[in-house]
Every structure is written in structure tokens, then in C-alpha cells.
Amino acid sequence: MMNKYLLRLYVTGNSTKSQRAIANLFRICHEELSEEYRIEIVDVLEEPERAEKEKVLVTPTLIKQLPPPLQRIIGDLSNTDKVLLGLDLLLKEDSR
Amino acid sequence: MSQNNEQDLIAKLTTGIPGFDFLSEGGLPKGRATLIAGTAGSAKTVFACQFLAEGIKRGETGVFVTFEEPPKAIRKNMGGFGWNIKQWEAERKWAFVDASPQPGEIPMVSGEYDLGALIARIEFAISKYNAQRVSLDSLGAIFSHLVDSAQVRSDLFRLASALRELEVTAIMTAERIKEYGEISRYGVEEFVADNVVILRNVLTDEKRRRTIEILKYRGTDHQKGEFPFTIIPYKGVVIIPLSAIELEQRSSNIRITSGSEELDRMCGGGFFRDSIILVSGATGTGKTLMVTEFMAGGVANGERCLVFAFEESREQLYRNSIGWGVDFHKMEKEGKLKVVCRYPETTGLENHLINMKETIQEFKPNRVAVDSLSALERVSNLKGFREFIIGLTSFIKQQEIGGLFTSTTPNLLGGSSITEGHISTITDSIILLRYVEMYGEMRRGITVLKMRGSMHDKDIREFTIDNTGMHIGKPFRNVTGILAGNPIYVTQNEVDRLSGLFEEDV
Numbered sequence: 026m027m028n029k030y031l032l033r034l035y036v037t038g039n040s041t042k043s044q045r046a047i048a049n050l051f052r053i054c055h056e057e058l059s060e061e062y063r064i065e066i067v068d069v070l071e072e073p074e075r076a077e078k079e080k081v082l083v084t085p086t087l088i089k090q091l092p093p094p095l096q097r098i099i100g101d102l103s104n105t106d107k108v109l110l111g112l113d114l115l116l117k118e119d120s121r
Numbered sequence: 122m123s124q125n126n127e128q129d130l131i132a133k134l135t136t137g138i139p140g141f142d143f144l145s146e147g148g149l150p151k152g153r154a155t156l157i158a159g160t161a162g163s164a165k166t167v168f169a170c171q172f173l174a175e176g177i178k179r180g181e182t183g184v185f186v187t188f189e190e191p192p193k194a195i196r197k198n199m200g201g202f203g204w205n206i207k208q209w210e211a212e213r214k215w216a217f218v219d220a221s222p223q224p225g226e227i228p229m230v231s232g233e234y235d236l237g238a239l240i241a242r243i244e245f246a247i248s249k250y251n252a253q254r255v256s257l258d259s260l261g262a263i264f265s266h267l268v269d270s271a272q273v274r275s276d277l278f279r280l281a282s283a284l285r286e287l288e289v290t291a292i293m294t295a296e297r298i299k300e301y302g303e304i305s306r307y308g309v310e311e312f313v314a315d316n317v318v319i320l321r322n323v324l325t326d327e328k329r330r331r332t333i334e335i336l337k338y339r340g341t342d343h344q345k346g347e348f349p350f351t352i353i354p355y356k357g358v359v360i361i362p363l364s365a366i367e368l369e370q371r372s373s374n375i376r377i378t379s380g381s382e383e384l385d386r387m388c389g390g391g392f393f394r395d396s397i398i399l400v401s402g403a404t405g406t407g408k409t410l411m412v413t414e415f416m417a418g419g420v421a422n423g424e425r426c427l428v429f430a431f432e433e434s435r436e437q438l439y440r441n442s443i444g445w446g447v448d449f450h451k452m453e454k455e456g457k458l459k460v461v462c463r464y465p466e467t468t469g470l471e472n473h474l475i476n477m478k479e480t481i482q483e484f485k486p487n488r489v490a491v492d493s494l495s496a497l498e499r500v501s502n503l504k505g506f507r508e509f510i511i512g513l514t515s516f517i518k519q520q521e522i523g524g525l526f527t528s529t530t531p532n533l534l535g536g537s538s539i540t541e542g543h544i545s546t547i548t549d550s551i552i553l554l555r556y557v558e559m560y561g562e563m564r565r566g567i568t569v570l571k572m573r574g575s576m577h578d579k580d581i582r583e584f585t586i587d588n589t590g591m592h593i594g595k596p597f598r599n600v601t602g603i604l605a606g607n608p609i610y611v612t613q614n615e616v617d618r619l620s621g622l623f624e625e626d627v
Contacts, residue, residue: 037237045232069238073245076238082220083267084237086228100232107231 030054030062030112031091037084038070042101046085049102057114087111131341134253134290137175138168140360144344145335150316154281154291158305159320164331164352165294167202168320169256170195171357172292174204176254177214183254184216184246184289186239188262192217203355216250218242222266230268236276240283247287255289260309261296270307281313304336315339321347326502331471333360349508351471359475361512377488377523379411380418383593384552387569387578392550395521396573397514399544401528402554406565407584408527409433410445410591411552412490415525417447420457424487429477430462431496438462446589459484470501470509478516488523494544495529510544532606549573557583557603559610566603567593 034050036043047066054062069076069084079088087098089112098111133147142148149155149172159165166189173183187195195217196206209215220239247255260277267273284291293313295305300321317337323330332347350360376391379398385391392398400411412428419426430438438460442449452458461480463473481489491497491513498506517524526544545551551570556563568581580596581603600608 035238037235037241040235040237042233042235043237049232069241073241077218077242077245080219080223081238081242082236083234083239085234086238097228098231099228100230100234103232105231107229111229111231 029092030058030089031065032062032112033065033067033088033090035067035069035076035079035081035084035086035088038068040084043085045101045103046087049105049108050087053102053105053108057109057112133341135179136172137179138171138358138360139356140348140350140362141333141358143362144333144348144360145338146342146344149290149292150338150341151290152285152288153316154284154293154314155316155318156305156309156314157292157294157318157320158297159294160297160300160322163297163320163322164350164358165296165320166190166195166258167199167352168358169258169292169294170199170204170206171202172256173215173254174199174202174357177209181253182214182216182250183256184218184243184250184252186218186220186243186255186257188220188257188266189259191221192219201354202357204357213250216246216252218246220263222262233272234267234269235272236263236267236280240276240280243280244283244287247289253289255284255291257291257293259294259296260313261306264307274307277309277313325504328500328502328505329469330502330505333358349471349505351469351475353472353475359471361471361474361508373521377424378418378422380414380416380421381591381593383582383584384414384567384591387567387580387582387593388550388572389575389577392523392525393574394523395518396549397517397524397526397547398550398552399526399528399548400552400554401530403530403532403556406554406556407567407586407591408529408554409438409441409492410586411554412492412525412527413438413442413445413447413449414590415488415490416449416452416458417442419488419523420452423457425457425459425485426452426488426490427459427481427484427486428461428490428492429480430460430492431465432493433462435460435462444588445586445591459486465496465500470497470505473497473500474509474512477513481516481520481522486522488525489517490525491527493527493529495527510547514544514547545571553604555581555603555606557597557600557608559600559608566597568604 034046036046050064054064067075069081083099085101087102089096096111098108102108132151133149134151135142135148157165157168173185176183199206206215263273264270295309297305300323304317316339319334319336321332331350333350334347335343348360348362350358353359373394375394377394378391379385379388400408402408416426416428439450449458449460453460501509550572553568553570555566557566565584566581567584569577582593582596584591584593597603599611599613601611602609
């Protein structure tokens, strides 16, 4: 059950939005996903070709690589409910 | 003086887009962004692609940032212009930055974001490929991807300054809503470009007419106003710079034969070599005959002759010419004559013009005839027609070729056509062919109305047509009002009296 979630976050260097997104993501994952996740941070200034490959347009962009389906969440992730919805966590909670 | 220095600072990049470098007096401002605004279907994407394609032909590499169509669609759509984008990509001359909407994926929004990733990708592509040219097509599409318009605006501003820093010459396209109105949707022009070019595709008289206008070119010169352009397979956008054509052609005193000795005499010794002659007359008055004689006269003097026929097929022309004692078929076989038959409706007038210019350049004739202009008038609106005439006549004159155009008048007797109204000032000579009704019989009259730079016969002479061609006879002495289409017979006494009043009767 390890790494059930694979989350990739595309950020731009040390911009405030990017820093906020990183902090928010770690907080949400810590609170909601316990140990079952892996987060990868991609700085598009360092690795622009990866942004090209994934056709990432805006930063911050969070891509839920696993579990399927693929889902993109854009923004600094300050709206926790939206993030949970995108990670299919809110629905689970409701159906519980 | 300081202003001159400033102008010198703005270097221009030769685009290679036919006509554009002339229009823009050298090309696009180098190292700057130019906004290309136009309504849907105004050829913005073609222009943006052509900018890169022409650069590649000149050894420059380009980056194409697409916000609307996926690269796959662009590769396919532009194949018709002979641009093999796929090959260029493999040769690392062309790179796509794909910012088109991805199918089936709607991102969720949680908080603030910016276009940092896109800008990073564009910068990366430019430096990786060492690109000199960048096209972004089209900016308006970002606004439909992303809800936060204020953020997009400030990001576009950032993008524009990033491009400036990289010293690339950029084209950004933007959608317009109306042909005449605000420059672009979302007002993108305010923050991206010092230079604005507008592409129009206006519908008038049920016909589309494309024009290009340089609206703003900060700190540098350009031609003003709208110029027609067309889109041609294997070429792309071709601009026809009309009002920029200068009347610099030399005029010659060398006379050439009209193909008829009598007519040469009426014109004071023949037509001038590089002059434009308009032959006007109702249907059946002998316009095509005059074209035939003009061509035959040229061939007899060892000149190369070219005829554009828009009314009759090659076979009809051959048959007609035989009927007048001229063998077009033989002349064409011997390479002295070229007959080009086209149906006016096959394409737009702009394309006709470009095709005709190409044919002239290839064949290098000494004389050209167009039979008839009126047939071409059908496929255009007035403005487009006028531009066509100006474009064609000035081109012919620049090549130092003699040109004979025919124009059909709508009325059998007298009258003038719209064609004449538009071109009479451009032509050097006008010859009228008219029907004259006399005692229940239709006869034909010919007169030289205008002969720039020469004396000419002022009479209206009768002419007949038989199997050896045209024969010009005596003046109609006892008829007045032929040109007005209302012939009145005058007694011989009156004729003599009037002649005595003004001139000595010969």
C-alpha cells in the first residue's frame, strides 16, 4: 500500500505562489493521506523540458499521476476542499 | 537629427513574405513583437507560420507557440503551402511549444497561479533551438483557457518583456470581433506590442476581399492604408502593394504596329511601345479581332506575344483567327505566341493578377492582350477590380511591354462600361468601336478617342470585317451622335457648311 498516491507538483523557482503550493500540498497530504503518498517537486526553470513534455501551462500545477484517473489541479492549493476533490478524497469521505 | 538616429536604431528583419517587406519598408522591427490582429478566418495562422517558414528558407530557426490548434493540425494544414514542418522539426529548425487545450482534461482551480511554466517553456525552446523568429498563435485563446484575466494580462506583459530580452523577432496573433472596431479582443495590444498589423477579410457584394494594414509601427516608417492580399497554394500570403507602385516607368517614343496599317495611321504612326491601349465596344464590334491583329502584328515583327482570354476557349480563338486570316495555332506552335485561356470564375481577382504576372515573367512577351477586362469585372467588387487594373497596368508598364485590353460596353449603341470609368485615366490610348445604325443596317465605326503624347485622327471611320481581317474606310461624314448612341443624319450641305466653319476640308 506504500505510495498509493504519486503527486507531481510543477513550480517556478522560489516564487511565493510556488512556496505556498508546496507548503499547502505537504500539509494536506500529511493531514489526509498518512503514509501512502509520494510527492515530486519539478521546478520548471530547472527542467523546462519536463514541463514541455507534460504540456504544463501554468504554475503551480499539481498532477495526480497515481491513482488513475490523471487529474490536474492548478493554483497555489490554498483551497483545500478543491484539492481534496481533485484527489478524489472528498467523495470518499462523503460516501463513508 | 536625433529622430533620424532613433529610426536608425530600429533595424528590420526581412520577413520574406511577398509584398510585406515592401509594405513595411524593410520587414518586421527586429527584436520586437508585432501584433497581427484579425477576425476568424483572416489568415492569422498562415501568416504566423509563413513568418517562420520564410525564416527557415533564410537559415533562421523558429519557435511556434500554439494556443489554439494542436501541432498535429498545424503540420497538416500548412502542408498545402509546401511547408514541411515535420521535416523542419527533425532538422531542428522549427520547434513547437504546445499550449493548445488538451482534450478531455479540465484542470481544477485551487488558488492563484501564473503562466510561469509557459514562459519557461518558451524561453527554453528559443535558447535550445537558437531561434530568431517566434510566432504565438493566438493570444486570445489563453483567456479562454484561464479564468483569471487580470493575471493573464500581467503574464503576457512578462512574456513580452522576456521575448524582448531574448532579442527574438516575434509575431503574436490576436482575434478581433469586428473588421472595423477595437483592435483586438481582450485588448491584448495594449500590453504586448509596439507594432500592430491588421488582417481583414471583408465581405462586400457577396465577395471576400482580404487586406492587410500596418496600423502602428512605433518609431519606424511603413506604407499606410489597406493593401489587398491573397492566399495561394505553395506560397501562402501574397500581398499586392498597389498604391505603393510608383509611376517610374519610362515612356518610350518607339512606335509599334497595331497590326492594321490604317489604324496605325489613325494613331499617328502606331501605338507607343510601352503603352496601355483600351479597346472599348459592344459585343461583336470587333474587339477580339483587334486583339488578333495586335498579336499578329507583333508576331510579324518577330515580337513575343501573349494573350489572356477570359471569354473564349483556345479552340474558339484559333477558329476566329483563321476566319480573319491569322493562324494562332501555328504561331503558338512556333513559340511566338502564347494563349492563356482562363474562366474568370475559377479564382479571385487577386489570384488572377498574380497568375498573370507570373505568366508574363515566365514568357517575357513584348506585347500582352487581355480579352476582356469586363469578364473579370464579374468576379470582383468595384474596389477589387480597380486595384486589379492598377496592379496589372503598372506591372505591364514596368516590364516595358505594350498592352491592349478590351472592354465590353453594355449597350449596343454608344454608352460606356464601368470598366472604362476605372481605367480610362490609366490607359494611354483609347479606341472606341461602335455600331452605327444607318438606314436599317448595322455598320461599324472606329475612332481613336485618346492617344497620349501623339497627334491622332479625330474622325469616326467606318470599318468592315472580312476573311483577311479589319479594313478601315472613310469617316462617317453625314452622321452625328454616333458616340452618344443616337445617330442623326445630316444633309451633305450641312456637313460641308460645318466643315468649312472649323477646318479646311481635305
